[in-house]
Amino acid sequence: MSRKPVIQGGKRDEIARAALELFFTKGFDGTSVRSIMNLAGGEVGLFYYYFDNKDAVFDAVLNLFFDHYQKEFAQIVEHGRRNPCRLMEDFFEYMEIETKEFREKYASKMHRTVRWAIREHTLEIIEPFLQQIVAIQSEYYGITPAVKPDVAALFMTYGVGSSILHEDTNNYMHQRAEVKRGISLLMGMPLSEQELRIPYPAELSDIAGMQRLLKRIHEKLDEPDEQWTESDLAQRIKDEEVWVFRYKNEIAALSIFSKKENAIELLAVSPEYEEYKLIEKLIETIAAQFSIGTKLSVMIGKVTQSIIVENRPFDNFQFEK
Numbered sequence: 001m002s003r004k005p006v007i008q009g010g011k012r013d014e015i016a017r018a019a020l021e022l023f024f025t026k027g028f029d030g031t032s033v034r035s036i037m038n039l040a041g042g043e044v045g046l047f048y049y050y051f052d053n054k055d056a057v058f059d060a061v062l063n064l065f066f067d068h069y070q071k072e073f074a075q076i077v078e079h080g081r082r083n084p085c086r087l088m089e090d091f092f093e094y095m096e097i098e099t100k101e102f103r104e105k106y107a108s109k110m111h112r113t114v115r116w117a118i119r120e121h122t123l124e125i126i127e128p129f130l131q132q133i134v135a136i137q138s139e140y141y142g143i144t145p146a147v148k149p150d151v152a153a154l155f156m157t158y159g160v161g162s163s164i165l166h167e168d169t170n171n172y173m174h175q176r177a178e179v180k181r182g183i184s185l186l187m188g189m190p191l192s193e194q195e196l197r198i199p200y201p202a203e204l205s206d207i208a209g210m211q212r213l214l215k216r217i218h219e220k221l222d223e224p225d226e227q228w229t230e231s232d233l234a235q236r237i238k239d240e241e242v243w244v245f246r247y248k249n250e251i252a253a254l255s256i257f258s259k260k261e262n263a264i265e266l267l268a269v270s271p272e273y274e275e276y277k278l279i280e281k282l283i284e285t286i287a288a289q290f291s292i293g294t295k296l297s298v299m300i301g302k303v304t305q306s307i308i309v310e311n312r313p314f315d316n317f318q319f320e321k
Contacts, residue, residue, distance in 0.1 A: 011040075011042065011046065011050070012050045013064075014040045014041070015036060015037070015040045015042070015046075015047060015050060015051070015057065016057060016060050016061055016064050017040075017064070018036050018037075018039040018040035019031065019036045019040075019057045019058070019060075019061050020061045020064065020065060021039065022035055022036055022039060023058060023061055023111070023114050024106060024109065024110050024111065024114055025109050025110070025111060026111060027111030027112070027113040027114055028054070028058060028111075028113050028114065028117070029113065030111065031054070032054075033047050033054055036057065058117075062117070062118070062121050065118070066121060066122075066125060069098065069122075069125065070125055072094065072098075073091070073094075073125065073126065073129045074129070076090055076091050076094055076129075077091070077129055077132050077133060077136075079288065080133065080136060081136060081311065081312065081313075082284075082287070082288040082292075082309075082310075082311055082312060082313065083284055083285050083287075083288035083313070084136050084137055084140035084141075084284075084313055085140070085197055085198055085199070085281045085284065085285065086198060086199070086285055086288075087133055087136060087137060088133055088137060088183065089198050091129070091130070091133060092160060092161075092164065095126070095161065095164045095165075096164055096173075099164055099165055119162075119165045122161070122165055123157055123158060123161055123162060123165070126157055126161050127153060127154065127157040130153040130156050130157055130161075131149065131150055131153040133153075134149045134152050134153050134156075134187070135149060137187065138187070140313060141187075141189065141197075143187060143188045143189060144188050145186060145187050145188050146185060146186055146187070146188045147186065152186045152187065155186055156183065156186065159179075159182070160179055160182075160183065163175075163179065180194065181194065193276065195245070195246060195247045195248075195252075196245060196247055196252065196273060196276045196278065197281075198245075199243045199244065199245050199253075199255075199278075199281055199282055199285050200243065200244060200245075200246065201237075201240060201242070201243060201244075202233075202236075202237045202242035202243060202244045202254065203237065204234055204237055206237070206242075206244055206246070206251055206254075207230055207233045207234060207237070209244075209246075209249075209250050209251035210228075210233060210242075210244065210251050210254050211228070211230070211233070212250070212251070213250070213251045213252075213253075213254060213268055213270055214228060214268055216270065217268055217270075217271075220271065228256075228266070233256075236256055239259070241256060241257050241258060241259060242254065242255070242256050242257075243255050243257075243282055243285055243286060245269075245273075245278050245281075245282075247273065250270075251270075252269065252270050252273045252278060253267075253268060253269035253270065253273060253278035253279065253282060254266070254267075254268050254282075255267050255268070255279075255282040255283070255286060257286045257289075259289070261297075262290065262294055262295065262296050262297065263296065263297040263298075263299070264283065264286055264296065264297070264298045264299060265299055266299065267279050267282060267283070267298075267299065267300065283298060283307075284313050287307065287309045288309075290309045291309065292309055292310060292311050293308065293309060294308070294309040295307075295308055295309075296308075296309055
């Protein structure tokens with residue numbers, strides 16, 4: 001009798017979910033086929049209609065558990081083709097958030113053998129995604145990793161990825177800045193430009209620096225200062241409509257946009273950092289917040305131009321005449 005495909009719903013799904021609950025709490029060795037079927041509601045013989053043995057249902061459980069994460073990783077990488085400067089950051093940030101939530105939800109009741117199996121399975125899953133990320137960013141920055149690309153991805157998988165998944169997460173978070181330096185070295189990127197490669201969503205603590213930057217720019221241009229009040233900036237930050245580059249405890253560049261109006265309303269960069277193409281990275285990052293095909297107006301100086309958001313980095317966009 002042939003067995004049905006993995007997790008197709010119905011009784012097979014019920015058995016897998018019962019197995020997942022028992023594996024998480026009792027571990028692999030502490031879970032029997034009979035206990036799985038007692039929880040799922042059925043005879044032991046029904047188990048073997050769907051699965052060869054306990055190993056097979058354990059594999060099915062892992063596939064079921066990781067299905068959501070694999071889809072999320074794939075979406076992050078696909079989105080990163082539109083916003084390569086944020087891709088590595090977004091990928092590991094997602095891992096950090098999900099790992100924290102996973103521990104809060106399961107750690108206290110999960111058997112250590114299953115915890116280690118999940119950790120190893122996670123590393124197996126993320127390696128091919130990191131290979132894609134290395135390739136995307138290498139092309140984007142025009143760089144060659146310090147080691148072969150697949151080896152760079154391997155180091156990141158079992159270095160950065162493993163550190164995030166490690167039970168002592170506090171140590172990883174404490175060393176996060178050094179981890180980023182390590183990634184830059186692996187990717188063959190200059191450490192001196194590390195902070196000028198990735199824009200971040202602005203925080204309320206950035207407001208004073210943002211106002212200093214705007215004042216400097218308007219003084220240099222001998223123009224009246226535009227009235228972006230503290231309350232205006234705070235509201236835009238809360239609405240997630242401000243991106244910044246932070247460098248040496250100052251704001252090196254910033255952009256304010258409107259989700260409702262499909263418009264980038266302000267672009268500002270400190271003169272000494274103009275050569276780093278921070279404005280281009282800000283436009284790219286903001287464009288990636290909108291659906292492909294959206295017409296986005298962009299204020300460049302005193303002139304408003306338009307771009308159509310495409311499934312590629314901003315460098316390849318064309319402003320409409």
